[in-house]
Amino acid sequence: MPALHPDAQALLRAMREAGRPPFEALLPAEAREAYGASRAALQPPLDAVALARDLAAPGPGGPVRLRLYRGLGTGPEPLPGLLYLHGGGWMLGDLASHDWVCRRLATVARACVVAVDYRLAPEHPFPAALEDAAAALAFVAAEAGALGIDPSRLAVGGDSAGGNLAAVLALMGRDGHLPATAFQALLYPAVDLGMTGESYARVTRDVPITAATMRYFIDHYAPDPGMRSDWRASPARAPSLAGLPPALVLTCGHDPLCDEGRAYAARLEREGVPVTALHLGDQIHGMLTMGRAIGAAAPTLAFVGQALREAWRTASGAPVSVDSPTPLPEDQGQTTNSRQ
Template sequence: MPALHPDVQALLAMLRAADAQPLESLPPEAARRSYLAGRRALQPPPDEVAQIRDLAAPSPAGPVPLRLYRGEGTAPEERLPCLVYLHGGGWVLGNVESHDWVCRRLANLTRASVISVDYRLAPEHPFPAAVEDAAAALAFVVERAEGLGVDPARLAVGGDSAGGNLAAVLALMGRDGALPRTGMQVLLYPAVDLAMTSEGYERIVAGQPLTAGTMRYFVDHYVPEIRDRTDWRASPARAASLAGTAPALVLTCGHDPLCEEARAYAHRLERDGVPVTALHLSDQTHGILTMSRLVRTSATILSFVAEALLERWSLEGGRGAR
């Protein structure tokens, strides 16, 4: 087993001392309350940003709530690069509030726009509801770009965990013409194969914020029909080809049941001719970006993500909001 970072050791000791119930032992509503309370306790006070707007994207299933952030120091009339962000939480937990700190920090670091998507959650809304909402949000951002102060030529999709899964799916849909094409996909410890057969599911069975049991709980709620788990919209690693998708940043953590499948996805993107930046943190665990009060590496990772976005946006034209 890889070594653990001292901050992660302290985090795990705190979780053991709290004797918190595993998320998979709770019904979804109770798990949501526990998750949101944990995010509030483990994140620093939120950054000030230039603007926050709550919006809604139309969709056949009803409006999809969005939250738009504009980074500090940006002018109201600027057309900013934009990251459409899908939050983590296993498609069952999380919302724009749980990832508010992450989105504020990224907006400020890039001096750009971040639009967070409050997609429908399982089990009330199983697959493909989250995919449909994420797609509706991206289409809305491009269609209404001028009114949102967004430059559609400098657009990225990204997310952590379940959100990374959705971002990878949107990148595939953009390649295939079902959605506007984006210039980058940011996949932060993503779930990409819901067959759940990678080595991590044998390796990480206890003692971490996310274990194999937690992932099975999430997947059972999100994709209850076993046959749907091989659909590439649920498991982007099952797509016939990844060629032609947007350049990718893939983050993996060594103490994460999703580690091996996400690293394999990065390697496959590379083999299929997609430019890839793969960042592997062997001493870190899943979910650290929303645990930044205790895990100092989180801020460093977000700075790295921001610099990667700025580089990509500069290649696409303009000054990358700087």
């Protein structure tokens, strides 16, 4: 493997000095507490946005909490929409854990981002998270006009476990089980719960997410091994990927999910799907939510945002235009919140 980026090296050294235990050494409640406690140290101050408000979609297990963001500088016109599914091994994370990521994406993509607070394992194993994600997508598509979203420019995306859910939603949309989407942003996604990628054998120590950590997450999310071959749990096992919307697939070299993500991108391309594959060989899993410690997080999110804008421009048939990336607010510590 290539050497770790100096930012990642410094972060991992600080974690070792702090004596932080691996997630797999903790009970689920303890792992959630540790994940939440790390946020202040790892994430920058929240960006201002034009609007942030909480919503709920009807779901099979009760209301699914959502948070809608409109990017800074956007107006009242219908915006392209991104349904965002947070990472955390299907066990960790919530609306707060990815608040910074969603705010940044809303502004750099000049979009409306809707984050989903899906049910978590082990209390709610597979397919509960997927059911909530599907309910959220159906709700956003049905209520697009009221939410200020252009339904013809709707994308799905997510990181890690959220990337897994986003990939499955794209498949379900292709097959007519859900509204079709125009793009999928898969950020170091988990796409094969069989853990067959060679990177599982390479990434076994000295990083926050190792092969053992993924085993811990998968055992809680899909405790019956038979579940893991279902394409709704492992989208890489879908019989066909043809006809899916264009994709961005981000992978990191020091990540047990690296090889399955790269293989998924290659298979998408083989089966005729336009793919942008971005590989950060010197980075670790989870780097997008570590922007205070890892300088590459912000420019990587800017790349994701620009990829979304280009996909939406293409989907709308808009003519080519030269425009500058949206400037981010100078007062990064200030937020504009309107919760209704």
